[in-house]
Amino acid sequence: MRLPNLERLFVNRYQTVTVTVYCALAALPSLIFPHPIALLPLAVIPLGLIFILKKPFVVCLIFIMFSFFRLHEVFPQLDPIKIPLLTALGSYFVLAWHIILTKKVQVYWRHEHTIFARFFGWVVIGIAFSSYPPTAFGSFTSVYMKIGIMVLAISWLMTEHWHFKLAHFLIICSGLAVGGVTLYNNANGIGMVEETRVTIPGTSLGDPNDLSLVLSFPMSYAVALATTKGTGKIRTLLGLIGIVIFVSSIIATQSRGGLLATVAVFGIFGLRIIKSKLLLISIGSFSLMILVAAAGISDRKSGGAAEEGVDASAMGRIHAWEAAFNMALRNPMTGVGLSLFLDNYWDYATHSRAEGQAHVTHSTWFQVMSESGFVGFGLFGFMIFTIFMSIRSSLTRLDRNKGSPEYDPHMTAIAVGTYAGLVGFCVSGSFLSQGFLWPVYIITSISIAIANFMDNHYPAEEENAETEKASIVNGLADTIHGKGLPHAKQPESPNKKQ
Incomplete structure (x- = not known):
């Protein structure tokens, strides 16, 4: 033997x-x-390993849903399972496995990656020059380092057509789960702030302004499904249901930034549908007044009609913005450091302790300015501008193919939804401190993935222009050479050659 x-x-x-x-x-x-x-549990481990190796993007997408929407906090029953930790480790594992060993994940680098890397690198450099490096480094390792890794992971793993459809669907479903809990709390008086503003207590969404920002992102995707033809009746119905729930939930938060973000999101879709800008502005202004009335902003204890002059909420923001500007003015290069605004508040505030208490910046822009300096603020603004231009370019290419067999309504829906979501973030983020948290970076990574998909599956406009230019030059050359020869052979058209 x-x-x-x-x-x-x-x-x-x-x-x-x-x-x-x-x-x-x-x-x-x-x-x-x-x-x-x-x-x-050992019986489940092989199946789990097979799944995460076969479907790495699904694992990454689950991590996004739990990190962005805080589902394990909204539904405390899920917290003992430690899904965010497990999916984060799984994402890192499959990313390294498929890049180093199997080489199934194609690593690429785009201009958008470079712009993000510049801002990310500047924040890292600022840790060494921060007012208290241990705190800044702790914030970096706990949150911001994961953000940097996941921006690359999402953009590299999100490559197939079904990836975008699944991400679009799950973002809306996750938002519906949060919106449903919000409406339930509002109906039962759970987690009310100032007696009239709903929150989800015991979670990161315990602030009504943060809750409205989280809900505005899936709302943009819901509107995209409802307004894009060709996505299917079921998805259109899902979009309509989402619009009702998200708008109702944002109204229940009584967040002024959330209401402005709602008008901004719908305004993006209005620009694509309504040609008259004057009519669109009129509709937007009227809609904002209706939303303010429906939300009962005047009944708020802070920022309501009962307060005369500049209300306490607005004054707190003004004080925080003044302190943030002073921090950047005295530390123009790197600011005071990551997550160190509150620790330095009274060293830079212009008002006395008797006139008010320490506030967070209540503005993404002032937060970035104070914690990373004017240089970091410029890099962050340029990153936002670059993502705007990138997703706009993708939308232009998709719209150019509308009516042709190559037109893809699903890609159009997620592209315009991402674009509107970025607009909503810029509006509501002006009143929230979200510069170093997940929302804008998830939008960034999805935008990069869309741009890469467009480059791989649709011809770039620049390439078409170069081809057309070369064709014109060749045609002129042939005409010049054939001039004066009555029987000169004219160049055949491409259709005849085919």
């Missing part, structure tokens, strides 16, 4: 390593916790 060839047993080194590691891990539970029930 011949023994199997030793080389044949180890012909696939990746399988050998995987099996060896798994066998070693299988022995650990019985050593740490000597009970048969400890072996049950």
